Amino acid sequence: MNGEIRPIKALVFDVFGTLVDWRGSLIRECQHFGRERGLDDVNWTGLVDAWRGRYQPSLEEVRAGRRSWTVLDDLHHESLLALLPGFGLEGRLSAAEIDWLVRGWHRLDPWPDTVPGLRRLHTPFLLAPLSNGNVALMANLARHARLPWDCVLGAELARHYKPDPEVYLTAIELLRLTPGEVMLVAAHNYDLRHARSHGMSTAFVRRPTEYGPEQAADLEAEEDWDYVVESLEELADALTGSARSA
Amino acid sequence: MNGEIRPIKALVFDVFGTLVDWRGSLIRECQHFGRERGLDDVNWTGLVDAWRGRYQPSLEEVRAGRRSWTVLDDLHHESLLALLPGFGLEGRLSAAEIDWLVRGWHRLDPWPDTVPGLRRLHTPFLLAPLSNGNVALMANLARHARLPWDCVLGAELARHYKPDPEVYLTAIELLRLTPGEVMLVAAHNYDLRHARSHGMSTAFVRRPTEYGPEQAADLEAEEDWDYVVESLEELADALTGSARSA
Numbered sequence: 194m195n196g197e198i199r200p201i202k203a204l205v206f207d208v209f210g211t212l213v214d215w216r217g218s219l220i221r222e223c224q225h226f227g228r229e230r231g232l233d234d235v236n237w238t239g240l241v242d243a244w245r246g247r248y249q250p251s252l253e254e255v256r257a258g259r260r261s262w263t264v265l266d267d268l269h270h271e272s273l274l275a276l277l278p279g280f281g282l283e284g285r286l287s288a289a290e291i292d293w294l295v296r297g298w299h300r301l302d303p304w305p306d307t308v309p310g311l312r313r314l315h316t317p318f319l320l321a322p323l324s325n326g327n328v329a330l331m332a333n334l335a336r337h338a339r340l341p342w343d344c345v346l347g348a349e350l351a352r353h354y355k356p357d358p359e360v361y362l363t364a365i366e367l368l369r370l371t372p373g374e375v376m377l378v379a380a381h382n383y384d385l386r387h388a389r390s391h392g393m394s395t396a397f398v399r400r401p402t403e404y405g406p407e408q409a410a411d412l413e414a415e416e417d418w419d420y421v422v423e424s425l426e427e428l429a430d431a432l433t434g435s436a437r438s439a
Numbered sequence: 440m441n442g443e444i445r446p447i448k449a450l451v452f453d454v455f456g457t458l459v460d461w462r463g464s465l466i467r468e469c470q471h472f473g474r475e476r477g478l479d480d481v482n483w484t485g486l487v488d489a490w491r492g493r494y495q496p497s498l499e500e501v502r503a504g505r506r507s508w509t510v511l512d513d514l515h516h517e518s519l520l521a522l523l524p525g526f527g528l529e530g531r532l533s534a535a536e537i538d539w540l541v542r543g544w545h546r547l548d549p550w551p552d553t554v555p556g557l558r559r560l561h562t563p564f565l566l567a568p569l570s571n572g573n574v575a576l577m578a579n580l581a582r583h584a585r586l587p588w589d590c591v592l593g594a595e596l597a598r599h600y601k602p603d604p605e606v607y608l609t610a611i612e613l614l615r616l617t618p619g620e621v622m623l624v625a626a627h628n629y630d631l632r633h634a635r636s637h638g639m640s641t642a643f644v645r646r647p648t649e650y651g652p653e654q655a656a657d658l659e660a661e662e663d664w665d666y667v668v669e670s671l672e673e674l675a676d677a678l679t680g681s682a683r684s685a
Contacts, residue, residue, distance in 0.1 A: 266615065319578055329615040332565055333590040343578040345590035349613065367595065369512065369575040 201432070203368050204314055205323035206348060207379035208331065210403040211320075212311075212425075213301035215337060216241060222297045232285065237321040240280045242405070247272035252325060252354040263328035270295045298326070299333035303340070304400070310352055310425020311341055317433060321346045323377060324363050325354050356387035365391070378428065382415040389416075395419035396428055447640055447678070449614050450560060451569035451592060454577065454624035456649040458557075458568075458671075459547035462487060466536070468543045476533065479679065486526045487652070493518040498571060498600040508598040510573035511551060513626045544572070545579035549586070550646070556588055556671020562681060567592045569610050569623060571600050602633035628661040635662075642674055644665035 209215045223237040251268040254260045273295060277283050286294075299421040314320060321342055322331050327349040335342050344367075348354050351363035367373050372392030379385050380400035389395050396416040401408055423427045455461045463618030469483040497514040500506045519541060522531050532540075559564060566589055568577050573595040581588050590613075592598050597609035610620050625631050626646035635641050641664040647654055662665040668674045 229472065236546070241494070264615075327615070328590055328592075328613040332567070332614075336565065336589055342588075343581055344574055344588070350596060367574040368578075369510075369573070 200374055201285040201318065202370055202374040202378050203278055203321065204396075205298075205321050205364055207377070207384050208322045208324040208334070209301075210325060210400055211378065211380040211398055212307045212340065213303050213334065214403070215298070216245065216403065216405055217299050218301040219297050222300065223294065224352070226294065226430045230290075233283070235282060238275060240282075243276050243279070244269070244272055245404075247275070248250075254295055256354050256357055264330075264349055266295065266298070266327055266330055269298055288292060296333075298359055300337050301334060303338045304424075306426045308339055308425035310427075310429050313429035313433065314343045314425070317345075319343045319402070321364070322367075323347050323355075323360065325360075327345050356386060358387070358391060361388055361391045361393060365393070366375055376419065378425075380413050385418055386416065394419050396422065398425065398428065444546075446620055447564065447622045448616055448620040448645045449565040449567065450611055450622050450624055451567050452471045453573060453623070453627060453630050454568045454580070455547075455625040456646055457624065457644055458553045458586065459549050459580065461544070461547050461648070462491065462649065462651055464547040465490070465543050467685055468546065469540065472536075473542065476536075478528070481526055481528060485529075486522060489522050489525070490515070490518055491497075493521070501599050502603055510595055511571055512541065512544070512576055512577075515544055526575040527574035542579075543637075545576055546583050547580060549584045550670075554585055556675050559679065560572045560671070561589075565589045565614070567604070567610070567614075569593050569601075571606075600615035601630060604633070605636060607634055609638060611639070622665065624671075627657050631663065631664055635664075642664050642668065644671065644674065646671050 221242045222239050223241060227233055227235050227237055231309040253270055253365040255263055267322070270291070273291060279284065294343055294345035298315055311320060322340070322347050324331055324423060325348045326334070328345050328347070332348060334340065335345075345362040346367060348360050350367065351357070351359040353359040361377075368375060373394055376394035376396055377385060378398060379388075379404060380398050381398070397414040397420070398416040400423050401412050401424070403411075404428045420428060420431055422431060452458055466484050469487060473479055473481050473483055477509040485565060490549040495619035497518055498596055501509055513654060516537070519537060523532065557566060564580055564586060568586070568593050569590060571594045572580070574591050574593070577591045577593060580586065581591075589599060592610040592613060594606050596613065597603070597605040611621055618641055623624055623631060623634035624642040624644060625634075626644050626649060628643070631641040631643055643666070644658040645659070645668070647658050649657070666667045
């Protein structure tokens with residue numbers, strides 16, 4: 194939100210939570226799935242929250258070197274399998290149905306401001322995701338949600354998960370830009386902290402309902418990020434000099 | 440052109456020559472550049488042909504392991520520098536001007552059928568380049584030529600140049616598809632031959648003027664590729680079942 198002019202050439206984006214509403218989308222998908230199959234007794238909201246609850250621990254196994262590189266699609270699959278008994282779903286889903294639920298992460302819906310904001314940002318800046326999601330997941334999600342990427346960057350290209358330095362450094366290297374010319378846009382302070390530690394520019398987008406009504410973290414910017422905004426439309430206003438309130 | 444139905448899910452494209460007219464674009468750019476600077480005495484067409492003439496030899500240094508991984512932008516830069524004396528340009532161009540000419544490879548124009556064809560193919564298929572051009576080059580070229588990629592695949596992600604197997608195999612792995620579900624679209628028989636050797640589907644697009652009026656190679660399909668077409672529009676007709684002549 195400061196007025197400093199930096200020669201930003203590319204915007205790279207955290208995706209889950211920052212651009213797409215993974216929780217709302219998955220809850221809708223799972224509840225619809227359950228209704229179609231007479232599985233109304235299942236606590237689908239609880240399942241989605243528990244599924245995401247296994248996200249960081251599953252990445253940490255890879256980050257800590259306790260298991261070799263494994264893409265997020267496969268971690269999502271394993272995490273879901275492990276949760277089925279606790280939600281009364283053991284033996285009630287076919288392999289194809291489980292695959293379909295895991296592919297739900299490829300069909301997440303964007304926040305209302307995401308696509309209009311990205312479209313405005315696309316003319317002046319090169320745009321790419323910088324997500325822990327694998328390349329196929331990101332490409333399919335872009336097709337579903339109509340995210341106008343110029344290329345897909347992220348964890349799989351570095352074979353490391355954020356916030357390992359390799360993810361940020363590989364993206365900068367592939368773009369052939371200086372770190373300050375690349376801005377990470379994210380709804381998570383820890384991600385921006387790591388990006389800044391590598392010299393990248395930073396923009397915080399507040400997404401106070403990513404984790405539902407009880408969200409406790411990332412409700413506010415915790416550092417003086419280069420930009421702090423409520424939406425991608427506001428980021429486009431700020432970066433393209435066409436602020437509506439100016 | 441055979442009628443076999445294969446479950447193709449993604450189309451990956453050779454880019455230089457197949458989708459963009461590198462020779463015509465660079466000759467136009469260089470001649471314009473020369474006129475603006477009073478360098479009309481230079482044989483720009485000869486320079487462009489000599490520049491591309493150094494392409495395969497420069498890749499071969501990397502493929503053969505005689506030099507470590509080097510991206511195409513840097514090889515283009517080195518090749519141009521080496522050619523300047525022979526074309527009467529030694530000491531007549533600034534570093535910024537040389538950089539601008541090298542960046543000409545990021546500003547190549549598509550063949551007339553490329554963008555209309557890709558747009559039609561984008562709805563049913565995931566689309567990505569599979570080029571020896573590096574990621575930034577491909578992303579910038581897509582921005583210039585409006586190529587609707589879902590992600591960027593290619594040599595840099597494998598740190599090998601086509602036709603090394605790693606380039607094809609890395610793309611298939613990143614897409615999380617079987618080889619037959621991925622079709623290489625290319626104007627070069629050697630590229631398709633290698634793709635087929637890894638089980639990929641194949642489409643040959645005839646580009647008989649890629650190398651100018653004297654082109655000697657790749658004038659015709661040399662094997663029974665799955666599809667043989669004169670344009671991406673014709674490929675869209677064939678793959679989407681809306682053939683105009685049917």
